Amino acid sequence: xxxxxxxxxxxxxxxxxxxxxxxxxPGRVVPAARWQIVPLVVYVPLLLTGTAWVVAAFxxxxxxxxxxxxxAGFVLTAVVAKAAMSVAxxxxxxxxxxxxxxxxxxxxxxxxxxLVPAAVTLLARTGEREDVEPARRAHWPVAAISVSAVAVxxxxxxxxxxxxxxxxxxxxxxxxxxxxxxxxLVTLFLALVRTQRTFARRSRTPSGAFLGGWLAALxxxxxLGAVQTAGLLILDGxxxxxxxxxxxxxRLGEGASLGVAFxxxxxxxxxxxxxxxxxxxxxxxxxxTALTLAVAVAAMAGAVALAGPEPAPVARRPAxxxxxxxxxxxxxxxxxxxxxxxxxxxxxxxxxxxNQLVDFYAPRPGVPATLPLGEDDFAQMAALGLDVVRLxxxxxxxxxxxxxYDEGYLRQIDRxxxxxxxxxxxxxxxxxxxxxxxLPTPAGTSCPFGTSPMDGYDGAPAxxxxxxxxxxxxxxxxxxxxxxxxxxxxxxxxxxxxQGRLVKAWGMLAARxxxxxxxAGFDPLNEPGFGEQAPLTSTLLLxxxxxxxxxxxxxxxxxxxxxxxxxSIFWSGTGFxxxxxxxxxxxxDVVFAPHLYAESITMDASLGLPVMTSVEHGFAxxxxxxxxxxxxxxxxxxxxxxxxxxxxxxxxARQEDDSRIGGAFWVWKQACGDPQNGVEPTGNGLNNLDCAxxxxxxRDAVAEQEISRAYPRAxxxxxxxxxxxxxxxxxxxxxxxxxxxLTGKTTGGGCELDIWVPGEDRPAPAVTGIERIEARKTExxxxxxxxxxxxxxxxxx
Numbered sequence: 001x002x003x004x005x006x007x008x009x010x011x012x013x014x015x016x017x018x019x020x021x022x023x024x025x026p027g028r029v030v031p032a033a034r035w036q037i038v039p040l041v042v043y044v045p046l047l048l049t050g051t052a053w054v055v056a057a058f059x060x061x062x063x064x065x066x067x068x069x070x071x072a073g074f075v076l077t078a079v080v081a082k083a084a085m086s087v088a089x090x091x092x093x094x095x096x097x098x099x100x101x102x103x104x105x106x107x108x109x110x111x112x113x114x115l116v117p118a119a120v121t122l123l124a125r126t127g128e129r130e131d132v133e134p135a136r137r138a139h140w141p142v143a144a145i146s147v148s149a150v151a152v153x154x155x156x157x158x159x160x161x162x163x164x165x166x167x168x169x170x171x172x173x174x175x176x177x178x179x180x181x182x183x184x185l186v187t188l189f190l191a192l193v194r195t196q197r198t199f200a201r202r203s204r205t206p207s208g209a210f211l212g213g214w215l216a217a218l219x220x221x222x223x224l225g226a227v228q229t230a231g232l233l234i235l236d237g238x239x240x241x242x243x244x245x246x247x248x249x250x251r252l253g254e255g256a257s258l259g260v261a262f263x264x265x266x267x268x269x270x271x272x273x274x275x276x277x278x279x280x281x282x283x284x285x286x287x288x289t290a291l292t293l294a295v296a297v298a299a300m301a302g303a304v305a306l307a308g309p310e311p312a313p314v315a316r317r318p319a320x321x322x323x324x325x326x327x328x329x330x331x332x333x334x335x336x337x338x339x340x341x342x343x344x345x346x347x348x349x350x351x352x353x354x355n356q357l358v359d360f361y362a363p364r365p366g367v368p369a370t371l372p373l374g375e376d377d378f379a380q381m382a383a384l385g386l387d388v389v390r391l392x393x394x395x396x397x398x399x400x401x402x403x404x405y406d407e408g409y410l411r412q413i414d415r416x417x418x419x420x421x422x423x424x425x426x427x428x429x430x431x432x433x434x435x436x437x438x439l440p441t442p443a444g445t446s447c448p449f450g451t452s453p454m455d456g457y458d459g460a461p462a463x464x465x466x467x468x469x470x471x472x473x474x475x476x477x478x479x480x481x482x483x484x485x486x487x488x489x490x491x492x493x494x495x496x497x498x499q500g501r502l503v504k505a506w507g508m509l510a511a512r513x514x515x516x517x518x519x520a521g522f523d524p525l526n527e528p529g530f531g532e533q534a535p536l537t538s539t540l541l542l543x544x545x546x547x548x549x550x551x552x553x554x555x556x557x558x559x560x561x562x563x564x565x566x567x568s569i570f571w572s573g574t575g576f577x578x579x580x581x582x583x584x585x586x587x588x589d590v591v592f593a594p595h596l597y598a599e600s601i602t603m604d605a606s607l608g609l610p611v612m613t614s615v616e617h618g619f620a621x622x623x624x625x626x627x628x629x630x631x632x633x634x635x636x637x638x639x640x641x642x643x644x645x646x647x648x649x650x651x652x653a654r655q656e657d658d659s660r661i662g663g664a665f666w667v668w669k670q671a672c673g674d675p676q677n678g679v680e681p682t683g684n685g686l687n688n689l690d691c692a693x694x695x696x697x698x699r700d701a702v703a704e705q706e707i708s709r710a711y712p713r714a715x716x717x718x719x720x721x722x723x724x725x726x727x728x729x730x731x732x733x734x735x736x737x738x739x740x741x742l743t744g745k746t747t748g749g750g751c752e753l754d755i756w757v758p759g760e761d762r763p764a765p766a767v768t769g770i771e772r773i774e775a776r777k778t779e780x781x782x783x784x785x786x787x788x789x790x791x792x793x794x795x796x797x
Contacts, residue, residue, distance in 0.1 A: 003117045023043065039085055047077055050077030051074055055121055057207050065202060066122070074114035074117050079218075106253075161173055161258045170186075187224050188220050192217060199216045212270060215263075217262060218263055221259025221263075225254060246612050327343065337631070344749025350663065351381065352668040354389050359396045368672075369674050369675065373416060381668070393413055396462075417516065433526050434479070435458075437462070453473060453474075454474035456675065464498045466487055468486050511556040511557070527569040539577075539581055562589050565584065572594075572635075576621045593634040594633065598618030631661050634664060637666040645702070653706040657722045660719045660721075665686060713754045716751050716753055717747040722741075742794050751788055752785060753785060755796075756781060757781050757796060758780060758782075768792060
């Protein structure tokens, strides 16, 4: 127990952000809220007593077996303690199965820390030689009953695991398809039989038998995770250097968590008294085996019969609206999820982010942190063929005081939306934040070990920042700091009603823009922080926030708008993360909106590590995580060496076309005083500002080519393929040939196909299934229209 206590304390001191520690403590903070007290009174005591129980039960083993068993026992104890802590901190608001799943992220940390208590046990006197139990215990019936329980309860329990796996891979979840479910249950069954036999040989007491049964389930889950990783390796290939290790980290963590979730059952069945009672009731071991195998087969067959994806919510048709150039948008769920307009035409939404209304901290006096936003900005965007702007706004400006909204700032938002609409661009209103707020490290602060002073950035007002005195110091970057993590965690738990204030602010904004079809939708919070208890905070409590925001928006708007739901900042930093969970996901007009920054600003790049998630794999992960929801990349972009950037830009564009989705490039303009810019000679946006002269430089040719390449602004029915290869642009202008090839299939509704083609040369499309082709010259390019029926094809070369 002493070694475990030292581990907890040392981790808290060395890692104040709680990223690697078993229990993070952000500075000298006195626990006050329930979520702050529960780790000390539930998690730590359970971790200590559970580890002591494991050591006592298996201390008699030989050195190698003792080390392995205590290691696994510590992992089991940490997962159980984390689950109990999560339930105590959030009850009765969150689903218990979700809370059990959230322990998946505890497994990798616990596995590393477990090496210490396992090694300490080797310092004790050498135990007796490992006993080998006679083969009289019925392992097959216990495994059959346990796996049958997993199968029967799958729709309510196991379905919370492996949600991001492709259909067909082994899984205990019915949502993975019949073949995947059957393979997953068989894998669990065979693994559990084998692991039970191992731990039965090591158990000398009822207490050891109980723990041995639970440990056997944990290892069976790990085996399932390893099999899933092998399946992903076959399906996706080895990919980037760290792609398979990252997949293994996730899958083994989820597998172990699943094993712990159902392991109490084989643990009970492993007790000698339970086994004798079972054999008596079944009329002997052979009869017990036959009976339980029959039950298992029936349970698996029933689960397989019921397996399959959840029925997609029926998409609502928006209420009738006044005729306008920009049609109201909605989402379509299913096998081909997409965003469509009121005529049922697929709309990709391709554009840029605008940060010129964001309330950034100004680190350098006299150097503006933002640039003015004018109508000409939107005219220039339209000349590039863009049809959407993701407009960043700041909570600190929207609501400078609790319940007090800044009408002057709101009118700036009104004006920006109107300008965008006038130039044919939709607006996604994004409640932007970076690093939680614009508060920098106060002068004289002594930052904890491993952290450093930081600038302020943007986001929450000072009155909504509940950091409890945690130091405002960054670890690797602005998004990980003790103060930021504490503020986010208090926000997720709605400390002092802070979250409720932002929910009400969103209701106000929805009422203000709720009847405007030019507003594509709302993005509740940019790159949400993961807090101190990820993924409890970053997945489950973030999802509860989205639930509340969605209810406020739906009750205030006159017609439904899209909700662009982001995962936590972890996705932007790694290229993957769990999608937030909550009732909001059943709304028909929700879009999954991760920031696809793979091979750009992800953690592997900033730490100088090999690539973890490639551009291509990042798209695949986003589609899998979204399931039947549409995907839209809320931010993307690349920086660094010009040659490398050009290659990554082109690869990104090809993936965007192959996936037939849209996104918003970061960023349209960036001021020289923007804290994200650092002290650089230029503002780092699509339109680069020379900080010395105050003039804009010529746009990067490759970036402009890819961002303004030809694409369908609206396509009848469903796009079935899309490929666009931009031509050269001497002098930064669209002058070279464009290559565009698309196919689609109408499903009823409007027939008008609307294509953007940049350049001066009149496009001459070759078409099949499209009538009344017209080409109209616009600023920067051409709009090609026609009426598509049935299966159609268009090519421009």
